[in-house]
Amino acid sequence: MLNRIKINYDVLEMMVFFWESMSSKEKVVDAYCIEVSEKTEMAPLYGKEFTKESVRKVMSALSNRELVNHPTKKESRFWNNNMWMTEDMDNMKEMLQSVKLLNLDHLKEEYTEQTKSEEINIVFIPGHEDTYYVDGNTLTINFFKLIADFLDGSIKIEGKPMQEFIEEKVKELL
Incomplete structure (x- = not known):
């Protein structure tokens, strides 16, 4: 029964803050990126090519308005997806x-x-x-x-x- x-959608709520900050050209501290990466809800993403450090690294790069250095395919996709949210807030x-x-x-x-x-x-x-x-x-x-x-x-x-x-x-x- x-x-x-x-x-x-707790992690999404955290990400909305991040996306809105990025869209407003504000910087988000690494501690916030680490907090997102450590949420248990994010665990299904993690494996050999994408880890908690990947989340922190990508979010930090986005916050600094940079590309990710030597990204894996999954890190690149994560970067692109997050960039999409910051560029199309109405759709998000x-x-x-x-x-x-x-x-x-x-x-x-x-x-x-x-x-x-x-x-x-x-x-x-x-x-x-x-x-x-x-x-x-x-x-x-x-x-x-x-x-x-x-x-x-x-x-x-x-x-x-x-x-x-x-x-x-x-x-x-x-």
Whole structure:
């Protein structure tokens, strides 16, 4: 039985401050970049080519209005994605609003029988290449993979409406 669906966008809130600061040409201290990198929600991104230090290094470079020295492919992608947010704040705000308004409570009514987990966590983070990550009962979604469809005003992931995409992935967790 599915009892709870928790949507976590705490890291995005931290990144909004960062993106707005960058857009306003303000500098962000390294301690803030380190704090973002150490958030447990960021863990799915980390591996051989992209680490906590990668997050700090990229955010620091952005704050200093520099390119990243000798970046990996994932670090370059992370730099580009973050730069995109600072250059298109209206799009970022539209994407963020869709995340904040996301409501999946109707799924609790659908899953009244036995499920693998009684609680599902949906986490939005600024990622690099992958669209999503699954770990137990947690679905982590790369915020940068949300795309605004200006024809119908919706937000899509991999060509599907965001809500539909997330519902499909949640069903796989159950």
